[in-house]
Amino acid sequence: MGHGLILTINWRQLNVYGGFAVKQDSLKSILAGKGLRLTRARQDIITAAQAMKGHFDPQNLYDSLKEKGSKASRASVYRSIPVLLEAGIISEAERTDRCTHYEKVTENRHHDHLTCLRCGTTIEFYSPTLEMLQDEICQRENFKGIRHNLDILGYCRECVDK
Amino acid sequence: MGHGLILTINWRQLNVYGGFAVKQDSLKSILAGKGLRLTRARQDIITAAQAMKGHFDPQNLYDSLKEKGSKASRASVYRSIPVLLEAGIISEAERTDRCTHYEKVTENRHHDHLTCLRCGTTIEFYSPTLEMLQDEICQRENFKGIRHNLDILGYCRECVDK
DNA sequence: TCATTAGTTGAGACAATATCTCATTAAAGG
DNA sequence: CCTTTAATGAGATATTGTCTCAACTAATGA
Structure with missing residues (x-):
């Protein structure tokens, strides 16, 4: 599961995440393949x-941006x-009552979150077992999983006693 | 994990979910214990x-209600x-871009959802292994898990080919 | 280079969702 | 009853997301 799309992999190869620029031409051609244009706004x-x-x-x-x-x-x-999202530049991080939060896709692999109900801190974690388990569940239900969101809510070390 | 709170368990015992009425007195005293009142609006x-x-x-x-x-x-x-939510009468079902959806807590045990990105159908599933795994993850991270939301997005049997 | 085509844009209107204010009401406990 | 205080309804307001549309511009080919 995780990010899944072929396009994602291309993007990951194209982007250098240390602060270097994205290779504009390749980026452009990928967008073009989808009938999209690399405009100023999109670049920004x-x-x-x-x-x-x-x-x-x-x-x-x-x-x-402003x-x-x-x-x-x-x-x-x-x-x-x-x-x-589809290009794999960002991914969903969590959904609150108000809106969806995102995070940029970096060299970090996919992960899920523990969110503290008191202080709002989020702890990232990744469990291969959990990923596999989800694949199994999808198979069992005849479902083609694309991505998932797992948010475990509770109390972090600091807040658990308060 | 699942619903977690002690209060939840009490509620479950108090409520008869087949269409019978809730025992008002007990319900009231539970609310009272939290400084809450059982008002007409709350009852409705x-x-x-x-x-x-x-x-x-x-x-x-x-x-x-209207x-x-x-x-x-x-x-x-x-x-x-x-x-x-805290009383365990309802639980979160899924969060869309627009708002959060809930479902009443019934005799059904906790479950998670597969959501089809095309037709919006949701398939409920429950995996004890997955629950246990999450408990383990919480332990590992020194986190006290209260509840969680897992939504796997993808395509259902009917939509996968379209 | 220029013209055509079609995806994209910004601005603001609009719609949907959630919270807040505040005067008033009504539980709960003497 | 009477007091205290949580809770309420109505509507204002804030927040979030979508839509419209005329203007713009990237891509393509002549």
């Missing part, structure tokens, strides 16, 4: 998303999110 | 929640949801 959004630290929601991303002086609109941010 | 909301079939969101619940002629306001519905 991709750059901003890759510069985000930790979890962020669409509004955070928009704010960050800070950098980009003209990209809120609508474009929302419109780009499915693209960024 | 609890009754309505228990009468809901399948998944529902706050608006569905409010609509249902159908039954209750005066309870939308604000009260939103205000009651955390209470109903």
Whole structure:
């Protein structure tokens, strides 16, 4: 499971995550393969998303764009999110009552989250067994799993006694 | 994991889920123990929640109340949801981009969901192994798990080829 | 280079969802 | 009853997400 799409793998190879630039031409051709264009707004959004630290929601991303002086609109941010998801640039981190949070895809592999109900801290974890188990469940139910969200809510070490 | 709280267990014992009435006195005393009152609005909301079939969101619940002629306001519905959750009367079913969906807690044990990205169908499943695995993960991370949400997104049997 | 085509955009309207305010009501316990 | 205080309803407000549409621009081919 995890990120799954072939496109994801290409993106991962194309992007150098230490702060280096993305190879524009290759990026462009991948988008082209999907009938998409690498426009200014899309570039700005991709750059901003890759510069985000930790979890962020669409509004955070928009704010960050404004800070950098980009003209990209809120609508474009929302419109780009499915693209960024499918391209493997970002992934869903957690869904709150308010909105969905995302995080950039880095060299880290897929992971799930423990979220503290008191202080809001999130602890990332990855369990291969859990991933396999989910694949099994999907098979059993004749379901083609694409991705998943597992959020375990509770209390972290610091908050458990309070 | 699953529902976890002591209060939940009490509720489960108090409520007869086949359509019988909730024992008002016990219910009241439990609320009292938390400094809460069993008001008319709260009663209506609890009754309505228990009468809901399948998944529902706050608006569905409010609509249902109006159908039954209750005066309870939308604000009260939103205000009651955390209470109903903690009391184990409802549980979170899934979070969409728009809002959170809930379902009443019945004699069915806790389960997770497979959600089809195309037609929106949800398939419920329960895996004891998966539950145990999560407990292990929590232990490993020194985290006190209270509840969790696992939503596997993908394509169901009918939609996988389309 | 220029013209055509079609995907994309920004702005703001709009819709949907959630929270807040506050005067009023009504439980609970004397 | 009376007091105290949680809870309420109504509507204002804030937040979040989608939609429309004229203008723009990337891609393509002449």
